[in-house]
Each structure stands twice: as C-alpha cells, then as structure tokens.
Amino acid sequence: MNPNRLAAIATKEIIHIRRDVRSLIIVVLMPAILVLLFGYGVSLDLKHLPVYVFDRNGTQASQDLLKRFQSSNYFRIAKVANSYPELAQAIDSGKATLAIIIPHDFSERLHDGGPVEIQAIVDASDDNTANLAVGYAQGVLQGYSSDLQVEWRERRGLPRQFVPLSTEVRTWFNEDLESSAFIVPGVLALVMTVIGAFLTSLTVAREWERGTMEQLISTPVTALEIMLGKLLPYFVIGMVDVGLSTALAVYWFRIPFRGTIATLFLSSALFLIVMLLLGFFISVIAKTQLAASQIALIVTFLPAFLLSGFLFAIEQMPVFIQYVTRVLPARYYVSALKNIFLKGTPVEMLYADLLPLAVFALVLVLLATRAFKKKLA
Amino acid sequence: MNHDARSVVVEELVKRFGDFTAVDHINLETRKGEIFGFLGPNGAGKSTTIRMLCGLLTPTSGRAIVAGYDVAHDPESVRQNIGYMSQRFSLYNDLRVIENLRLFAGLYDVPRSLVEERIAWALEMANLRGQEKLITGTLPGGWKQRLALGCALLHRPTIIFLDEPTSGVDPISRRQFWDLIHRMSGEGVTVFVTTHYMEEAEYCNRLAMIYRGSMVALGTPTELKHKYMKGELLLVECEPLGPAVEALGSAPDVVDAAVFGNALHLVVGNAETAIPAITEFLRKREINVTDVEKIQPSLEDVFVSLTSEHDPSRNLAVQA
The missing domain is CATH 3.40.1710.10 (abc type-2 transporter like domain)
Known part of the structure; x- marks a missing residue:
C-alpha cells in the first residue's frame, strides 16, 4: 500500500463527485429529502x-x-x-x-x-x-x-355492572405510538444504501465504459489501492450523512435518541463498509453503468426498503421471506438503529445485529478483491 | 534490472481469444532509444501485442521481457518502468489539465520533492503551459494527446508504448506529436509506437509490419523497401483506371497492380522489359497510356506487396 497512490485515487474520486451535479445532489440533498419524506409523508397511524x-x-x-x-x-x-x-x-x-x-x-x-x-x-x-x-x-x-x-x-337504581377484566397498557420505547419514531431511524439504512452501494456501483463500471480503466491499470497502482481510494471518499460522505440525517431526525422530528453517538457511528460505519464493498463488487462484475445501477437497485435498495423491517415488520412476513431477510445486511442495521434510537441499547448488547454485519464485510472484502483484476481480459 | 541495452525482447509471443489467434508467434527486439514502429491495418494484432507488453493482457504463450522484467511474472515492475498511452483517449475528461498531471504523478509515485518540477517539465514539453486550469474534456484532440503523453512520461520511464497516438488528430498536430516522439528518443527513451499511417511509419528507426497476427517484415524503412519488395515498381499513368487495373491483373509479368491516387502502381519482375510490354498490353485494350516509369517503392507498396503474398485472395489489391 503506497500512500501517494492511494491519495491520488481518492483525490480524483472527490473531484469526480464535486464536478458531477447528479452525485453532488445525491450526496448532499438526498439524505435530507429522504428523512423529510418519510418523516412527514409516511404515516402508518390513522388520524382524522x-x-x-x-x-x-x-x-x-x-x-x-x-x-x-x-x-x-x-x-x-x-x-x-x-x-x-x-x-x-x-x-x-x-x-x-x-x-x-x-x-x-x-x-x-x-x-x-x-x-x-x-x-x-x-x-x-x-x-x-x-x-x-x-x-x-x-x-x-x-x-x-x-x-x-x-x-x-x-x-333504575340497579347496581353497577361487574366488569371482570380490564387492561392497563403501558407503551415503552415509543410512548406516543408515533410511527415516525419507528420509521425515521430506518431512513439511515436507505441513505447508506444509496451512498454506499448505488453511487459506488457506478465508479468502476464508469471507468471501464470510458476507457480510463485501461490507462489506470497501466500504472503501478495496485488493485487494493484502487478499491480503497475509490471507497474512502464515499465512506467519509456516508458518515457525514449519518450525522446530518440523525440531527434532522432528532431536532426536527423529535425522534427519541436514547443510545450513544459512538454506538450509532460504529454500527453505521460497519453497515456502510458492507454497502461500499457490495457496490464495488457489483461495479467490478457488471462493467457497464446501466447494468451496475440496476443490479445495485435490486440487490440493495429494494430489499432495504421492503424486507429490512424498515417499513414492514419482519415478524409479519411469510416464514420463507423471513428466512430470506437473514441474508440482507440492511435488516441487521435497521434493527440496530431502532435499538439505538428507541431503546438506547448499549453496543455490547447489539452483537446480534453487528456480528452478522461484520461477517458480511469480511466475505465481501474477499469477493471484491478477488473479482477486481488489473487485466483487460 | 536488465543491464542489456535491449529494452523489449519478445519471443514467440502468442495471444488467442477462444479460437481466434490475435497474435501469432511474434519475435522482436528493440534497442534502447530507438523509435520502433508497429505497422499494420486495424485488427492486425497491434494493440493486443502492446497490451501484452504493458502487462494488461496475459500472453497465451511465449515470453516478453520489458525493461528487464517478464511481463507475465512481474507486471508491476514493468509498469513502474514504462509509460503507456492507450488507443482511445483515456485521461479523465472532467479533471483539469493540472489535476490529471497530479493524478498520474501520484499513481507513478513520483517523489513529492520532484512532483512540481516534473509537472512543469511535462507542461512545457506538451506545450500546455498556461493551460493548467482548463478542463481536459474541452481541449482539442492534439492537445489531449500531448497531455496524455506528458502524463505517461512523468515518472521518466525508459520505454513508452504509444498505441495509435495520432489517430483522429489533424495533420499539423500529428506532425507536432512526432516532433515530441523524436525528442523523447533523443533523450534515450525507447519509443514503441503502433500506427496504420504509412507516412508516420517513415519516421520510425525500425519497423515491424504485422498482418493478421503475424509479423511479415522487420527492418528499417529503407531495408524494408529494398528487401521485401518482390520485383520492381512501375508507375503507370493511364485512362481509364478501373478497366486498366482489372486487365493488368491477368497481364504477363505483373505480380501486383493497385490504384494509387490518379495512377497505378505495378509490381513487375524486371522494369526494363516490362515497360514496353505493359505499354503495348494497355494500348491493345484501348487504354490511353500517358506515362510508364520505374519508381522507388513506398512503405505502402511494400506493405501491399507483402500482404498479397500472405493472402492470395488479395492478389488484386485496390487501394483507395
């Protein structure tokens, strides 16, 4: 690993993001838009x-x-x-x-x-x-x-009717039974999916498409340097977006936040790494931007939306689908988010969520580094 | 390190893609500081060869030693010592001129203390001083090519590989680019360049002609013209050209006939005896002959002659 080469790749990626209006919008505005959209627009409560x-x-x-x-x-x-x-x-x-x-x-x-x-x-x-x-x-x-x-x-002077049972309900964690408290933390999973998998799925494919990869791999830069250099800027952006989205959720939507910032960032970093590696892997195998973005959408965004427990409780899904959700990284992150925001679960009790994410990360490191070869054919 | 002055040594190099043999047992050696041209039509295997020499493709068999390193076993050492310009322009169009230069200085791990000096040198060489802030995508074709060359030279490689560096560039820019190539060669850099422009091939110190994956000739441009031309070359000015070239295909003594501009080039066994015979042959067919003379063959004539020899179906090569 050579620091000059790594820095060269990372700098170039940052310039790409800065000069491309679409990725700039995704990076800066998308987190806020998603939080606002789900904070206001999606309410599973019935009122009025x-x-x-x-x-x-x-x-x-x-x-x-x-x-x-x-x-x-x-x-x-x-x-x-x-x-x-x-x-x-x-x-x-x-x-x-x-x-x-x-x-x-x-x-x-x-x-x-x-x-x-x-x-x-x-x-x-x-x-x-x-x-x-x-x-x-x-x-x-x-x-x-x-x-x-x-x-x-x-x-009629009759005695009061005898009522045998009554329930006294206490709601914990989401005292007001607001569905936004349940939904908004999960939006972070969507944001990380878009930044991590969707944007990065384009980066390698774009270079193959434009022919710049041929020039790049003719230099002594290593495959690992290309991968890390490309992913590093997106990692930083993703972490900043975690902060922004959380601030919006807590200060604007008054979503309770009972965990620690450190636990939130640790879990988010782990999930983001999984998404970045997945995006990179997709980009390497797809080789065209169109194919890469479609694969990323189907493999990461849709499951994060529908099957992660973000909107629809996993326990209510058919048993088969429940098994399917176990291979989805987003499921573990959404669960961790809800635990951190609403319950304040400390990090040592989040192992059921964080351990699977760590396993995904390890597997994907192996897959991504093996798939990316500095060869044309 | 290889202390041998030979910069590129290729032995029995083969590349197959499935059933298709793109490069078929090529052997060559370049000398340090020479401009080595790789001449052939599109699809002949030029780019495939150059990509193998840069470690971008793995050879099917054979061996290539570049800058003292085996491309199949130590491609990273090869890359540290070479510069490469791919056929398609492949710098980043959304980066500024200076940003592309800084990127490649970083990728080649140019020591920090030398970066500014090298970039200044590259800008001067590419005649792009004062244009550092321009977005690369907005540059004219010739400027882009010079910038790409500058980027490929930042780490002072001993060999540069240029894959059709001047395709799609206007003639004046092409000429300027070749001036740069000569300058590099003068500074001791070995230049390995592919082209399908015959006039560019004349600028090379030595040439390999490649056709359908095989090397059909190797030597200096002058050697090629003398050694590989089977017979002698006649220039025939006549009217009309079409029927003339058709008829001459079956004329005795004529090895090959091809249209060159407003005239015909004929390859014949012996010019002295052929001149009256050809004149007579055409007159009989009511073709108006204004001039028949013996000329020095160009590289194009050599190439046409060689390829028709390798490919009988092309016996009547009509060149546009």
Whole structure:
C-alpha cells in the first residue's frame, strides 16, 4: 500500500463527485429529502379520517353519538349528508373513508332498550385503513353503548355492572405510538444504501465504459489501492450523512435518541463498509453503468426498503421471506438503529445485529478483491 | 534490472481469444532509444501485442521481457518502468489539465520533492503551459494527446508504448506529436509506437509490419523497401483506371497492380522489359497510356506487396 497512490485515487474520486451535479445532489440533498419524506409523508397511524354522516333521526341522542365520533382523534366529520346517494358518491370519490348512517328510529328504539343497528360503510380499497377504521368506529360505538348502559342502570337504581377484566397498557420505547419514531431511524439504512452501494456501483463500471480503466491499470497502482481510494471518499460522505440525517431526525422530528453517538457511528460505519464493498463488487462484475445501477437497485435498495423491517415488520412476513431477510445486511442495521434510537441499547448488547454485519464485510472484502483484476481480459 | 541495452525482447509471443489467434508467434527486439514502429491495418494484432507488453493482457504463450522484467511474472515492475498511452483517449475528461498531471504523478509515485518540477517539465514539453486550469474534456484532440503523453512520461520511464497516438488528430498536430516522439528518443527513451499511417511509419528507426497476427517484415524503412519488395515498381499513368487495373491483373509479368491516387502502381519482375510490354498490353485494350516509369517503392507498396503474398485472395489489391 503506497500512500501517494492511494491519495491520488481518492483525490480524483472527490473531484469526480464535486464536478458531477447528479452525485453532488445525491450526496448532499438526498439524505435530507429522504428523512423529510418519510418523516412527514409516511404515516402508518390513522388520524382524522374523513367521515360523512347521515343522521336520519336528528335527535339529541343521535347528536350525542356523532359528537363522540367528532371528539375522537381518529375521525373528522367532513360533512353531514342528506341522502344515501350523497354518501355513496363521497365514498366513490374518496372524500370519505367511512360513512355512518343513523336510522330514523334511533332514539325510539334506544328508549325501548335496543338493540339499534348503526350502519357503517367503509372504503376497503385499502384494507389496512379499512380494518383500522372499522376497529376505531366499533370502539367509539362500544364506548357510547357502555356509557348508555351505566346511565340506564343508574336510572333504575340497579347496581353497577361487574366488569371482570380490564387492561392497563403501558407503551415503552415509543410512548406516543408515533410511527415516525419507528420509521425515521430506518431512513439511515436507505441513505447508506444509496451512498454506499448505488453511487459506488457506478465508479468502476464508469471507468471501464470510458476507457480510463485501461490507462489506470497501466500504472503501478495496485488493485487494493484502487478499491480503497475509490471507497474512502464515499465512506467519509456516508458518515457525514449519518450525522446530518440523525440531527434532522432528532431536532426536527423529535425522534427519541436514547443510545450513544459512538454506538450509532460504529454500527453505521460497519453497515456502510458492507454497502461500499457490495457496490464495488457489483461495479467490478457488471462493467457497464446501466447494468451496475440496476443490479445495485435490486440487490440493495429494494430489499432495504421492503424486507429490512424498515417499513414492514419482519415478524409479519411469510416464514420463507423471513428466512430470506437473514441474508440482507440492511435488516441487521435497521434493527440496530431502532435499538439505538428507541431503546438506547448499549453496543455490547447489539452483537446480534453487528456480528452478522461484520461477517458480511469480511466475505465481501474477499469477493471484491478477488473479482477486481488489473487485466483487460 | 536488465543491464542489456535491449529494452523489449519478445519471443514467440502468442495471444488467442477462444479460437481466434490475435497474435501469432511474434519475435522482436528493440534497442534502447530507438523509435520502433508497429505497422499494420486495424485488427492486425497491434494493440493486443502492446497490451501484452504493458502487462494488461496475459500472453497465451511465449515470453516478453520489458525493461528487464517478464511481463507475465512481474507486471508491476514493468509498469513502474514504462509509460503507456492507450488507443482511445483515456485521461479523465472532467479533471483539469493540472489535476490529471497530479493524478498520474501520484499513481507513478513520483517523489513529492520532484512532483512540481516534473509537472512543469511535462507542461512545457506538451506545450500546455498556461493551460493548467482548463478542463481536459474541452481541449482539442492534439492537445489531449500531448497531455496524455506528458502524463505517461512523468515518472521518466525508459520505454513508452504509444498505441495509435495520432489517430483522429489533424495533420499539423500529428506532425507536432512526432516532433515530441523524436525528442523523447533523443533523450534515450525507447519509443514503441503502433500506427496504420504509412507516412508516420517513415519516421520510425525500425519497423515491424504485422498482418493478421503475424509479423511479415522487420527492418528499417529503407531495408524494408529494398528487401521485401518482390520485383520492381512501375508507375503507370493511364485512362481509364478501373478497366486498366482489372486487365493488368491477368497481364504477363505483373505480380501486383493497385490504384494509387490518379495512377497505378505495378509490381513487375524486371522494369526494363516490362515497360514496353505493359505499354503495348494497355494500348491493345484501348487504354490511353500517358506515362510508364520505374519508381522507388513506398512503405505502402511494400506493405501491399507483402500482404498479397500472405493472402492470395488479395492478389488484386485496390487501394483507395
């Protein structure tokens, strides 16, 4: 390893990044854009779902029920409708996710001791939202029902109904059950994937494509110097982006950060090394930029997005897919991130996440150095 | 280190790509400080040979010793002692002139104390002083080639390999580039250069002619013209050229006939007897002959003559 040659390669790579608008944008803006996008845009919580109501009864009792919907955080009464067709149209056009119809004899039948059926129409084109909406609506009705029952018994002088069990729930680690606290730390995995694997997947392939590799390998520079010299600038950029993304998550989105900065950077460095080596390896075997970027997308970015536990819990995936995720480096990093941010897990307890990453890094060092030959054919 | 003055020694060098033999048992030796030309058409195996000599391709068989090191066993030592300019321009277009020079100074591990001096020398030699800040991609072709040569010489190699250094460069820049090559050779650097331009081949001290992977001739340009020309060369000015060259293919005494510009070049066994015979032959076919004379062959004539000998199907070589 010769320091002059290593420095020459690294300097040239930095100039390439600086002069190429696209990579500059990816390096500087992409982390912020991803954090903002996922911080604001992706919410797996349901809040203020638009509801259309059709109150055919129009009494104090029916109004009481509707107020319950209004005061719940989950719903927002978008409009009081006057006909069925209006409801149907609202559901069709997406203006309402849920429609509530109170029957004309609501208060009378309630007075007679029920039961009264409340009709709810739900837009189930997104089954997840529909399930949650129905669940929340049932919760609201249940609450109203039991209050009515208490009132009814009290009025007749009957003793309070005996309730055998109740749960007292404490949520730990993400006390407000905000999905952003769960999602935003995982964005770091996406950022590292793009910087590490996607950008570097282009660097070697570009040199083969443009013919500059032939000149490069005619000099005494070694394969290892080329690899390290090319990856070093991206490593530094990746670590800076870890800092930026974390700052944005913590200070802007108020994501709890309970671990130590050192643990975060250590885990990130390990994952970044894995991604850089993978990107380099892809670039060496692909030899064209187009092929390299497509392979990088399929092998690194999509799995990091879909199968890492970043958005979708691995425990809920089919068993076969769960096994597949075990060979994905992103899975271990996302897990480490959630542990560091939300639980403050110390580094010595992160071995289940960090050890596999170290193994990936070792395997890829061997693969990448063997694959890259200073030969034309 | 090899203390032998011979800089490049090639013995029975072969390169095969699958069934295709790109380089077929080539033998040659260069002398220190000479300009050694490698002449042949595209696809003859020139680049493949030069790439093997620079350690970029592994020979299938045979041996090549460059600057005293075996290219198959010690390519890194070879690379430290040579400069190479590939056929396609391959400096970094998005780097400034000075940044490319600094890059190659680093890659060749030029000692820090010497870097500035060497870069200044390269800029002066390439006539690029004052242009350091220009982005390489914006330079004209001739400037790019001179910069590439400067980059390849920063570590003061004893041998430089230039693979068609002047292809796609205008004639004046080409001439300037050859002045540089002569300057390098004057300073004791061995220059190994490939070309398919016949007039460039005349500038070389010695030449190897290569055709379809095989070396068909080796010597100084003058030697080649005398030694490898089978027979003597006639210049025939006549009208119309097309039917004339066709007819002469079957004429007695004519070894080869080819169009050169507005005239024909004929290879014949004996000029003295052939001149009246040819004149008569063409007159009979109603071709108007204005002049027939004996001329000194050019390298192109030698090359055409040699290749038709190696390839009977090319007996009637019509050169554009």
